[in-house]
Amino acid sequence: MKIAIIGAGFGGMAAAYDLRKAGHEVIIYESANYVGGLASGFKEPNWDWSVEKFYHHWFQSDSSMLGLIEELGLKDKVIFPRPYTVLLYNGKWYPFDSILKALLFPGLGFGLDKIRFGFVGLYLRLTNDWKSLEQYTADEWMRKYAGRKVYEKMWKPLLVGKFGPFYKDVNMAWMWARLKARTTRLGTFEGGFQKFADLFAEILREMGVEIRLGTQVKFIKRNQARPEQSRREKGLLVDAGGVVDSYDKVVVTTSPNLMAKFAPDLPQNYLKGLLELKSMGAVVMVLSLKHQLSKEGYYWFNLPKDAGYPMLALVEHTNFVSKEHFGGDHIVYAGDYLEVGHEYFSMSDEELLERFTPALKKFNPEFSRDWVKKVWVNKTNYAQPVPLVNHSKNIPTIQTPIEGLYFASMSQVYPWDRGTNFAVEIGRRVARMMLATNK
Numbered sequence: 001m002k003i004a005i006i007g008a009g010f011g012g013m014a015a016a017y018d019l020r021k022a023g024h025e026v027i028i029y030e031s032a033n034y035v036g037g038l039a040s041g042f043k044e045p046n047w048d049w050s051v052e053k054f055y056h057h058w059f060q061s062d063s064s065m066l067g068l069i070e071e072l073g074l075k076d077k078v079i080f081p082r083p084y085t086v087l088l089y090n091g092k093w094y095p096f097d098s099i100l101k102a103l104l105f106p107g108l109g110f111g112l113d114k115i116r117f118g119f120v121g122l123y124l125r126l127t128n129d130w131k132s133l134e135q136y137t138a139d140e141w142m143r144k145y146a147g148r149k150v151y152e153k154m155w156k157p158l159l160v161g162k163f164g165p166f167y168k169d170v171n172m173a174w175m176w177a178r179l180k181a182r183t184t185r186l187g188t189f190e191g192g193f194q195k196f197a198d199l200f201a202e203i204l205r206e207m208g209v210e211i212r213l214g215t216q217v218k219f220i221k222r223n224q225a226r227p228e229q230s231r232r233e234k235g236l237l238v239d240a241g242g243v244v245d246s247y248d249k250v251v252v253t254t255s256p257n258l259m260a261k262f263a264p265d266l267p268q269n270y271l272k273g274l275l276e277l278k279s280m281g282a283v284v285m286v287l288s289l290k291h292q293l294s295k296e297g298y299y300w301f302n303l304p305k306d307a308g309y310p311m312l313a314l315v316e317h318t319n320f321v322s323k324e325h326f327g328g329d330h331i332v333y334a335g336d337y338l339e340v341g342h343e344y345f346s347m348s349d350e351e352l353l354e355r356f357t358p359a360l361k362k363f364n365p366e367f368s369r370d371w372v373k374k375v376w377v378n379k380t381n382y383a384q385p386v387p388l389v390n391h392s393k394n395i396p397t398i399q400t401p402i403e404g405l406y407f408a409s410m411s412q413v414y415p416w417d418r419g420t421n422f423a424v425e426i427g428r429r430v431a432r433m434m435l436a437t438n439k
């Protein structure tokens, strides 16, 4: 078969790997000039490692990603440092990255609330019945079983931070997936995620996969080949700005919105399903600083929206991996999940820095504007799918109603939350589906 894959993120590259291994001709179209998609990174001339545009790490439970890395012979490049994640209580930060630390966290007191917190956490880790949980919103389920105080202290800030105005609509299966598929140990790749993406692309090219960078797909259409045309004419046409090629099968790994634009010939109900899916965007500033921001060496600060911070997460990357990899620069992320149209999307880098700077003093009173060497602001409209009640009924099928056209995106990894691990999982799943229907 001749197969086109739209998108050289981890989903597209994982699909390409299995399809090429099975002997098929594979061409990847990628609109950016680099591979890695949402998990890609960038590098200053004096840095040895790249920095992800949006903060990224792996969990020890990321078996699809870690399994693929092992298959590629790159396992020795994965590291799992022990960074600190902290939570705010009464103006003070408390480590919150192990069961012991959670038990010692004073925010829930040491009585019934803590017991409820523990039991609910244990139940969610042990149960596999997410189908029952998706019938409830996380807001109603947590209030009922964890109790108002535990919910408002621990879980509501997480929902509000991730989903803003939709926080009350998110289903309980999302919360279950967060607790089920995450570990406190966090991992990364030596050299950064971009290094891994580049090595993966190199392996794919050596296998014979063609990766067309800087090539933006505009349309995917059925090939209306007339009977008298060559029998070699393929079933689907991919139009990348006037250059049209024909393929037996096509996989799209972009957002549902883009999928709907590429293939307007899809039946109305499928298109409607794509367009009705909700998601949040993200705006993330990366700062290189002259000095360490968190003197305690904290990596991840969970910031409750009601504590008045202008961002959701403050992440000091160089408290996770050494500043030596970045020429001694201290790397800090300040970011938020936001609805597209939020003012942060239209603010200049300088304006956003002005907005964030006063808050940085709260992490270190000595911080001053002249610590900032450089900033980069990364924005994406499609960062986090929003799963509503009974969401499993709304997931677009991977095999679309157009024969040979497949869709495998972050919005379909449900009940799991999006992540590079699940991009690999769905990429390999779509490859299996295509191989199974290869006649």
Ligand SMILES: Cc1cc2nc3c(=O)[nH]c(=O)nc-3n(C[C@H](O)[C@H](O)[C@H](O)COP(=O)(O)OP(=O)(O)OC[C@H]3O[C@@H](n4cnc5c(N)ncnc54)[C@H](O)[C@@H]3O)c2cc1C
Residues within 6 Å of the ligand: 006, 007, 008, 009, 010, 011, 012, 029, 030, 031, 032, 035, 036, 037, 038, 039, 054, 055, 056, 057, 058, 215, 216, 217, 218, 253, 254, 258, 282, 284, 380, 382, 383, 384, 408, 409, 410, 418, 419, 420, 421, 423
């Ligand atoms: C703020 C943030 C934090 C995150 N944190 C983590 C984390 O800690 N750990 C983790 O594992 N994951 C994390 N993720 C999620 C992770 O980045 C994604 O789940 C994963 O990268 C998705 O991979 P994908 O291949 O499905 O899609 P993408 O990476 O989005 O790939 C799709 C590709 O399609 C390309 N494309 C788009 N339009 C066209 C076109 N017209 N023609 C050709 N190509 C096109 C895009 O350029 C892109 O490269 C985070 C994401 C965000 C936004």
